[in-house]
Amino acid sequence: MVSPTDVSDPAVNDPAVNDPAVSDPGTTGADASDPGTGGPTAALDTLRRVFGYDEFRGFQAEVIDHVVAGGDALVLMPTGGGKSLCYQIPALVRDGVAVVVSPLIALMQDQVDALRAVGVKAGFLNSTLDLDTRRLVEAEFVAGEIDLLYLAPEALGSQATLRLLERGRIALFAIDEAHCVSQWGHDFRPDYLTLSMLHERWPDVPRIALTATATSATRAEIATRLQLTEARHFVASFDRPNIQYRIVPKREPRKQLLALLRDEHPGDAGIVYCLSRASVDKTAEFLVANGVAALPYHAGLDAATRARNQQRFLREDGLVMVATIAFGMGIDKPDVRFVAHLDLPKSVEGYYQETGRAGRDGLPSTAWLAYGLQDVVQQRKMIDTSEGDLAHRRNLAAHLDAMLALCETVRCRRGQLLEYFGQPATVACGNCDTCLEPPESWDGTVAAQKLLSTVFRLDRERNQRFGAGHCVDILLGKQNDKVTQFRHDQLSVFGIGTELRDTEWRGVVRQLLAEGLLAVEGDYGTLALTEASAEVLGRRRTVMMRREPEKPVRTAKPRGSATVVAELPAGAAPVFERLRAWRAATAKEQGVPAYVIFHDATLRQIAADAPTSLAQLATISGVGENKLAKYGEPILAVLAEGDHAG
Structure with a gap:
């Protein structure tokens, strides 16, 4: 096994289009090398021929090279960073069928449709299939007639599924959404805990676990629970600058x-x-x-x-x-x-x-x-x-x-x-x-002391606890029914907070809660002091706060679809809209999402470059061999419509 190492790539997430169920590799990165071959590699050739992209992005090439060679990998890339290609390319280069473990039963059909759209043979097995379809997919797997097979993690708890996998040749195991194995994480799935058996049952088959979200602690937990402690770690930049x-x-x-x-x-x-x-x-x-x-x-x-x-x-x-x-x-x-x-x-x-x-x-x-x-x-x-x-x-x-x-x-x-x-x-x-719109900060120590003193006096002097709204009313000196009923206008803190507005006091409460200087208790959300409150009341701690704006501040210019169209070269916007209309009609006819046909970024480049032949169209990023053969002539016809109209 490969010794565990970390590869960090701060530039992996350059803005770029992502192909359907496949993430666009963009325009940077080295070629993945296929052991024993020279010249154009099998991985890079597959990228260009099948997916229509010229080069890998970031460390995609390194991951693919590592997995193709039989190594285990733990990959962290942000959503849209190109994770899918890291197992899809090895699936096409290595002998056998790649088994992809995914919790997304409702989306497996779309994932498979997207791969088939670029000419990749893929299938899935889950509870949505009828018996005849299931048997067909199982037969294709055993015969090695598909490249990728998608399974839900719970399927691997079935002996029937395990026996099926043993009858075929497995190229690799890809464990998608790997953070689901973390019991401390935000999306824990118990079925993921059983996936460590993949290594035990198929010790010679490489495994790649992928996720978009994991701290170093969660990453360590993923590696331990999936028995990937010897795997090579690839950690991309988490930044999404767009x-x-x-x-x-x-x-x-x-x-x-x-x-x-x-x-x-x-x-x-x-x-x-x-x-x-x-x-x-x-x-x-x-x-x-x-x-x-x-x-x-x-x-x-x-x-x-x-x-x-x-x-x-x-x-x-x-x-x-x-x-x-x-x-x-x-x-x-x-x-x-x-x-x-x-x-x-x-x-x-x-x-x-x-x-x-x-x-x-x-x-x-x-x-x-x-x-x-x-x-x-x-x-x-x-x-x-x-x-x-x-x-x-x-x-x-x-x-x-x-x-x-x-x-x-x-x-x-x-x-x-x-x-x-x-x-x-x-x-x-x-x-x-x-x-x-840089926010202002201010020394809120005195305001914090006033608020905490109000909570203290209600609790200690009256043996009462109230929510934030009532405490703020007391500080502002409001003579409402509740204040009068409980005679809180007689408290020494009544009316001592008129220097702040109601919204500002609520901001004080919120920030004290956020810093653990105040607590919420009971079914009614009443306020209570914490051990740390004494530091503020005893003047041993300064409390800096974020100033509440008097009214909402618009910090951004409109950046929706109109902005996207406006960024096209002069005269290309109408062509882009015609291409989108063609894509929508084609997607509806085929019963697939529009992005399975082409992404907006690919259509934008077609509209901007205005190719007049299939050879020119083939140079557009995202136009692979299968899509060129399937959609090339219709696209050229759409482009020609504009020439005739002119």
């Missing part, structure tokens, strides 16, 4: 979301994440009522509705999917222009995984989060009442603390996000809200 990260104070989140869609992403495809099923349904209804084409997705919907909505999102342009986190893993739709969160994610890993579904094509996209005091209260309560032992709750709290720190930071958000994953950020990114 995504603009923005976190805004939550006021009226649905109206704020609607403004974002109308002002910056009209007609764009996007995903909106909500914490609860009820919130998903209400938000989808709100958007539809306001003229936005939106669909709901959550576990409370029947399977047929979920499948239908997912298929529509993948196949139609400009739809917004409103969903719980049950939606999104493995979504290869390249033109998702925004991912919005109306509730606070539970961890930075989850947040990064979800926002990474935007802009897979490398074009400008937005990651937008509305965040407020109630989010912190709700998440703290969920942790306190969660099942599991103290260690589990502490782990959940640590994940939340990191997410809160990202929300409250006054420095570059992208830099803080990258540092969480162990990647040093040396300069500000210039494409997040804190870079575009």
Whole structure:
């Protein structure tokens, strides 16, 4: 086995298009060498001939070379970074069938369709197949008539499946979404824990585990649980420079979301994440009522509705999917222009995984989060009442603390996000809200002392506990029914906080909760002091805070589909739109997502270069042999329409 080593590639994620179920390798990187051959290598030849790209990107070549030679690998690349090619190319170069373990049963058909579109023989086995189709795929596997076979992890718990695999020749095992093996992670799947048996049962077959999201601790856990401790590690840059990260104070989140869609992403495809099923349904209804084409997705919907909505999102342009986190893993739709969160994610890993579904094509996209005091209260309560032992709750709290720190930071958000994953950020990114509109920080020590004193006096003097709203009312000196009923206007802290507005005091509460200087207790979310509170009350600790803006600040110019079209050369925009219309009709006729035909980036290059022959069209990135033969003449006909019109 190869000794475990780390290969880091800070430049792996140059903006580039990703082919269907296949990530575009871009334009950098060395050739992968095929042992024992000279000249153009088998891997590079396959890349050019099948997928239509000239060169590998980043360390794709190194990974492919390593796996082709029989080595094990653990690969971390951001969504859209090119992970799929790292096992698809070896599957085509090595003898036998590559077995791909994926949790995405609902998307296996699309993954297989995308590979077949470029001429790759692929199949899948899962519970959606009828008996005759299953037998056909099994026979193709045993006969070696397919190149890749997709399986769900639970299938490998079946003796029938294991016996089937033993009858064929396996080229490699690819374990996709490998972070699912981590019990401390954001998307744990128990069936992944059994995958260590692949090494035990087929010790000579190389394995490659891939994920977009893992800290160094999660990476170590993946390696241990999958028996990949001797595997070579390839760790790409986590940066997605085309995504603009923005976190805004939550006021009226649905109206704020609607403004974002109308002002910056009209007609764009996007995903909106909500914490609860009820919130998903209400938000989808709100958007539809306001003229936005939106669909709901959550576990409370029947399977047929979920499948239908997912298929529509993948196949139609400009739809917004409103969903719980049950939606999104493995979504290869390249033109998702925004991912919005109306509730606070539970961890930075989850947040990064979800926002990474935007802009897979490398074009400008937005990651937008509305965040407020109630989010912190709700998440703290969920942790306190969660099942599991103290260690589990502490782990959940640590994940939340990191997410809160990202929300409250006054420095570059992208830099803080990258540092969480162990990647040093040396300069500000210039494409997040804190870079575009630097927030002010202020010494909030006195304000913190006033707030903590209010909580202290309610608890110690009156043996009472209240939520944030009532504590703020006391500080502002409001004479409302609750204040009068409990005679809280007689407390020494009544009215001592009029120097701040209501929203500013709520920001103080939120930031104290985020720093662990205040706690939430009970079913009603009442405030309580922590051990650390004494440091502030005793004037032994300074508390710097992020200043709350008086009104929302627009930090970005519109960067939706109109911007994408405007970036085309003069005269190419109408050609691009005609190509998109042809692609939509072709995709509908074939019953596949539009990106399976061609990605926007490929159509943009065709529109810009205006090839007049098949030979010229073959030079376009993303046009491989199979697609050239299948779609070449129709594309040239679409291009010729413009000449005739002129």
